[in-house]
Amino acid sequence: MIYFDNSATTKMYPEALDTYLKVNEKIFGNPSSLHQLGNMAEALLKQSRKQIADLLGVKTDEVFFTSGGTESDNWAIKGTAMEKRAAGKHMIASSVEHPAVTRTMEQLEMLGFEITYLPVNDRGVVSVADLEQALRKDTILVSIMAINNEVGSIQPIKEIGALLEEYPWVHFHVDAVQAAGESNPIIQHPRIDLLSLSAHKFHGPKGVGILYKKHGKRIAPLLTGGGQESGMRSTTENVxxxxxxxKALRMTLEASEENTKQERLIRDKLAAFLSAYEDVHVFSPEDGASHILCFAMKGVRGEVMVHAFENEGIFISTTSACSSKKNDVPYTLGSMGVNPAWSRCAVRISLAGENTEAEAEAFMEHFRTLHKKFKKIQ
Incomplete structure (x- = not known):
C-alpha cells in the first residue's frame, strides 16, 4: 500500500497511539473530579497544555483544546462575531478558505454580517494590497488560511500580520491545519490572535484539536455548560x-526540517514527471507547500482517477476530502480561474515524511500504464 492522502488524515505515530492507549487505560478519570483519578487526569492535562504552549511559543492560558480544526475555525469566527458584534459586522476571508471557514461565514451572513472574500491570483495567493483596500472601521475579523488544502498555496501570513499592526481592533485568525510540520514556527507573526490546529493532520488522533487565543483577545464561548477550559469551552476534556x-506535535516539529526536505524531493519529482505530459496539468504552484501536489489529466474525472489508483494499492484523493463525496467543483481551482472541465478532473497527492522515492517511482509506473489506458478509452 502507498498512502498519498496525508492532507485528509495522517497515520498516528506509534508513540502517540501508545500514549493514547495508556492514558485511557490508566488515567481515565474526569479531570474535573475531586478524587485521585481526577487529580491525575488534571495533572496530565496541565502537562500537555504546557508542552503544547512551549512548542507553539505561547502562554499556557492561550491554549484551548477542541474537537478538531472545524470546531476551532467555527469558534474563532463565531466567537468573534458574538463578542464584537456591537463594534461591527464586517469580516474578511480569502476566496479559497476551507469549508469550515466559508460555511461559517455563510451562516453569519444570514444573521446580518457582511463578508468580503478576497480574490486570489493564478497561484491561489491573496494580495495584501487587496486586503488593505477591503479593511474598514467596522471590520472585526480577518481569517486567512496558512496553507491551502487543495493545491498547497502558501498565503503571505507574515505580510498580513504586519499590515494588521495598523488595525489593532481587528482579530486575525489563521487556519493552520495544513501547516503543522510545514511551518516551523507555526505561529509566524505575533499579530496572529487566533490559530486553528487539528491533531489528525500531524499524526495525532482524530477528534482533538487546538485553538490558540492570544491573551487579552476576547471571543465568546461556542460551548457552554460545566465551565471547562477556563469557562471558554465546556465539555469533559479528551485527556x-x-x-x-x-506527543505528536512535539515529534512533528522535531522532524519538521527533515520531513519537509523529503516531501519536497518527492513532490518536485512527481511534478516534473506529470508536467511532461501534454494532457496533464499541474495546478500547485512551484513555491507552494512541500506536501501537496494537485494535478489533472484532461477528460478523466477526479473520482475515476482516484479509484484507478486505488485498484493499484495507491491512495490519493480528489482535491478536498471534506467535499469529495459531493461531486462539487473544487472551489480553490475555480477561484484561481481554472476551467471547470479541468477542475472536475483534479486530484491531490499529499505527502508525509515517511513517504519514499521508491513509492514515487511506483506511482509514476502505474500512471504511465493508466495514462495509456485512459487515452485508448478517449
Missing part, C-alpha cells in the same frame, strides 16, 4: 487524545 496530540 487521552490531548496527551497523544501533545
Amino acid at each position: 487521552g487524545g490531548i496527551a497523544a496530540m501533545s
Whole structure:
C-alpha cells in the first residue's frame, strides 16, 4: 500500500497511539473530579497544555483544546462575531478558505454580517494590497488560511500580520491545519490572535484539536455548560487524545526540517514527471507547500482517477476530502480561474515524511500504464 492522502488524515505515530492507549487505560478519570483519578487526569492535562504552549511559543492560558480544526475555525469566527458584534459586522476571508471557514461565514451572513472574500491570483495567493483596500472601521475579523488544502498555496501570513499592526481592533485568525510540520514556527507573526490546529493532520488522533487565543483577545464561548477550559469551552476534556496530540506535535516539529526536505524531493519529482505530459496539468504552484501536489489529466474525472489508483494499492484523493463525496467543483481551482472541465478532473497527492522515492517511482509506473489506458478509452 502507498498512502498519498496525508492532507485528509495522517497515520498516528506509534508513540502517540501508545500514549493514547495508556492514558485511557490508566488515567481515565474526569479531570474535573475531586478524587485521585481526577487529580491525575488534571495533572496530565496541565502537562500537555504546557508542552503544547512551549512548542507553539505561547502562554499556557492561550491554549484551548477542541474537537478538531472545524470546531476551532467555527469558534474563532463565531466567537468573534458574538463578542464584537456591537463594534461591527464586517469580516474578511480569502476566496479559497476551507469549508469550515466559508460555511461559517455563510451562516453569519444570514444573521446580518457582511463578508468580503478576497480574490486570489493564478497561484491561489491573496494580495495584501487587496486586503488593505477591503479593511474598514467596522471590520472585526480577518481569517486567512496558512496553507491551502487543495493545491498547497502558501498565503503571505507574515505580510498580513504586519499590515494588521495598523488595525489593532481587528482579530486575525489563521487556519493552520495544513501547516503543522510545514511551518516551523507555526505561529509566524505575533499579530496572529487566533490559530486553528487539528491533531489528525500531524499524526495525532482524530477528534482533538487546538485553538490558540492570544491573551487579552476576547471571543465568546461556542460551548457552554460545566465551565471547562477556563469557562471558554465546556465539555469533559479528551485527556487521552490531548496527551497523544501533545506527543505528536512535539515529534512533528522535531522532524519538521527533515520531513519537509523529503516531501519536497518527492513532490518536485512527481511534478516534473506529470508536467511532461501534454494532457496533464499541474495546478500547485512551484513555491507552494512541500506536501501537496494537485494535478489533472484532461477528460478523466477526479473520482475515476482516484479509484484507478486505488485498484493499484495507491491512495490519493480528489482535491478536498471534506467535499469529495459531493461531486462539487473544487472551489480553490475555480477561484484561481481554472476551467471547470479541468477542475472536475483534479486530484491531490499529499505527502508525509515517511513517504519514499521508491513509492514515487511506483506511482509514476502505474500512471504511465493508466495514462495509456485512459487515452485508448478517449
